[in-house]
Amino acid sequence: MNPEGQGPAQGQENGHWFDDDAGPVVRPYAMTRGRTSHAGQHRLDLIALVLAEPDVDDAGAESLSPEHMEIVALCRDTPQSVAELAAGLDLPIGVVRVLIGDLVDEGLVHVSRPVPAAELVDESILRDVINGLRAL
Amino acid sequence: MKPGRPERGTPPVDPVTLKILVAGGFGAGKTTLVGAVSEIRPLRTEEFLTEAGRPVDDLRGVEGKSTTTVAMDFGRITLRENLVLYLFGTPGQDRFWFLWDELATGALGAVVLADTRRLEDCFAAVDYFERRSIPFVVGVNCFDGAARYPARTVRQALDLDPAVPVVLCDARERESVKEVLVEVVGHAMAQAADRRRAATV
Numbered sequence: 001m002n003p004e005g006q007g008p009a010q011g012q013e014n015g016h017w018f019d020d021d022a023g024p025v026v027r028p029y030a031m032t033r034g035r036t037s038h039a040g041q042h043r044l045d046l047i048a049l050v051l052a053e054p055d056v057d058d059a060g061a062e063s064l065s066p067e068h069m070e071i072v073a074l075c076r077d078t079p080q081s082v083a084e085l086a087a088g089l090d091l092p093i094g095v096v097r098v099l100i101g102d103l104v105d106e107g108l109v110h111v112s113r114p115v116p117a118a119e120l121v122d123e124s125i126l127r128d129v130i131n132g133l134r135a136l
Numbered sequence: 137m138k139p140g141r142p143e144r145g146t147p148p149v150d151p152v153t154l155k156i157l158v159a160g161g162f163g164a165g166k167t168t169l170v171g172a173v174s175e176i177r178p179l180r181t182e183e184f185l186t187e188a189g190r191p192v193d194d195l196r197g198v199e200g201k202s203t204t205t206v207a208m209d210f211g212r213i214t215l216r217e218n219l220v221l222y223l224f225g226t227p228g229q230d231r232f233w234f235l236w237d238e239l240a241t242g243a244l245g246a247v248v249l250a251d252t253r254r255l256e257d258c259f260a261a262v263d264y265f266e267r268r269s270i271p272f273v274v275g276v277n278c279f280d281g282a283a284r285y286p287a288r289t290v291r292q293a294l295d296l297d298p299a300v301p302v303v304l305c306d307a308r309e310r311e312s313v314k315e316v317l318v319e320v321v322g323h324a325m326a327q328a329a330d331r332r333r334a335a336t337v
Contacts (some may be wrong), residue, residue, distance in 0.1 A: 043238075045242060046155070046181075046210075046222075046239065047153040047154070049150065049151060051150070079150070079151060081212075083210055087180060088179075092181075092182050092183050093182070093183050112151070113150070116242025123325060125152060125154075125219070126244075126321055127325075128215065128216060128219055129221060129244070130318050130322065131215075132213075132215025132219065133213070133314050133317050133318050134314070136173065136213065136314055
């Protein structure tokens, strides 16, 4: 397959990376213009839900990237958790958090329960969870 | 994604989301368990270790890579309208403990999946949840061909608190996994009741 050590294996020995070894062509944080956190935005919980504002007009948001618009499209009909959006866009959670922060600033989405609840969940909800699981 | 959009004009109620963690050693069956009950094919999210920027980032063994990613598999169960449960498989490697903190915050409870052939693999998870008083149950995944041990033996080997449930399960079987999850929620309720009692005394 790789006679006389030619090809990628040797390339790596020389410190060069080829193809997939080099990572994505566009580094994920390029989409956030290098930002790893969002000003004024808490670290969003993985199960915080993102909902598109009902009457948004997505034209006109010129500063937004295709990834931003994809998030809005994904959570237009059904609220999506931060984790689901990251999986749907195939982007790291950190990147998606920054993008969601931008969209909140633009008024295109809102986030339900952005940070985890500090207090225990209501007992009646826990009962609903048990009943729901049994009924699956 | 569900087709059709909700009726305009009806005030939307934000759904309640909850999470249960699934921990255990590499190959203990975490993703299998999630897949057995999830309404979606388990999804994978990734995070860069450099983004987390913690000093424990030990890259020995993966030299030649300046960053590494850590993946979490998760699934979703819609229990009723506006009540959604997410199951997160925690990263298998101990050195990613700092990601657990984020996962564990606000979690309803946890399942520690144990493989009796490598029981020591779940020590770290048991320790982690004990220290943070996160309600957990130990699910002994009964692999084909693995020696069956009574729950009592596993409890002793893991030195568990008597209140921690130990259940034998099959991570591939939906009914079995449902039972484990019901056990987690029941245990979480009991632990919450104990705490309330302790607080009023």
